[in-house]
Amino acid sequence: MEISYKDRGLNYGDGFFTTIKIESGQPQLWQYHLARLRQCQQVLCFPELDEQAITNACLEAAKGCGLGVIKVLITRGVGGRGYGLPEHPEPKIIITQSDFPAHYFKWQEQGVCLSVSDIKLGHQPLFAGLKTLNRLEQVLIKAQASQQVADDVLVLDIDDNVIECSASNLIIVKNNQLFTPSLKLCGIKGVYLSLLSDHTQIKSKSLCLHDVLEADAVFMCNSLMGLVPVKSLDKQVFNLQTALDLKSKIEATL
Incomplete structure (x- = not known):
């Protein structure tokens, strides 16, 4: 996935994230993570999230993984003048998988x-x-x-x-x-x-x-x-x- 150098997450930290444990191919405590994303979206005045699409993407990322980590990172995307918000923001959703910290x-x-x-x-x-x-x-x-x-x-x-x-x-x-x-x-x-x-x-x-x-x-x-x-x-x-x-x-x- 490519990220624009103009992305507001990169330029201003304009975004939020959550880190999820994968166990037996399933994201753990998913409803709690979803609630966290929803709270951040509301407080930071992001457009309403497509929670079903995010859920499906995380389920797909976790499939076949016995133990691991998923990170869901959401930025406001590109747009706006300086700190000013874009008139029609298109958030960027980035989902990555990594190894579980064995220690x-x-x-x-x-x-x-x-x-x-x-x-x-x-x-x-x-x-x-x-x-x-x-x-x-x-x-x-x-x-x-x-x-x-x-x-x-x-x-x-x-x-x-x-x-x-x-x-x-x-x-x-x-x-x-x-x-x-x-x-x-x-x-x-x-x-x-x-x-x-x-x-x-x-x-x-x-x-x-x-x-x-x-x-x-x-x-x-x-x-x-x-x-x-x-x-x-x-x-x-x-x-x-x-x-x-x-x-x-x-x-x-x-």
């Missing part, structure tokens, strides 16, 4: 070590929770994380609130209650977090680093890795067996 299986069983990122997220409530193409903060966060010994990083916002990890949501457990950081000002609400929220009581609230360090268990999650226990955050060590037991109980509700 996620190890993470699920053995947990991960986190460190706190030095790069902090800015506030933009208009796009908070959405997975738009504007991901430069995450690019820099991932670049820094790759230079560290830890498996991944915990990311704060400019007010030092805990928000997420480099490519996943965060859940903490304290006194048998589940909490996840508020995403009203920044961050991305993942599909797997939405799934968990529909089956398990998870309270969204402002969390600071102290809240995470004092938690009984900590997890990362996204639609590819599922629920992954955190076994340490910098010098703080968490009980991995406690997290694994809680992970089994949470997953049993799905």
Whole structure:
């Protein structure tokens, strides 16, 4: 597929995407991914999507794949003067398939070590929770994380609130209650977090680093890795067996 150098996704990050796990030839959690695409379309004032056509294309891309990843990326296409919107936009839909990150299986069983990122997220409530193409903060966060010994990083916002990890949501457990950081000002609400929220009581609230360090268990999650226990955050060590037991109980509700 060819992409024009004038495409608004390339020039302005004018678009959105979602990343889907393929298992046994089927896109997983598809209705949640479709809801995410629909929300982005509405907030960013895109034309209504042909959801059936996108669904059929993803089913075709997943066919015959035992385990893999599909990415659906949608731009506003070409047109408009500068930042101005085209009068009759023709969105570009790009669907690609790739290998599944094999290290996620190890993470699920053995947990991960986190460190706190030095790069902090800015506030933009208009796009908070959405997975738009504007991901430069995450690019820099991932670049820094790759230079560290830890498996991944915990990311704060400019007010030092805990928000997420480099490519996943965060859940903490304290006194048998589940909490996840508020995403009203920044961050991305993942599909797997939405799934968990529909089956398990998870309270969204402002969390600071102290809240995470004092938690009984900590997890990362996204639609590819599922629920992954955190076994340490910098010098703080968490009980991995406690997290694994809680992970089994949470997953049993799905």
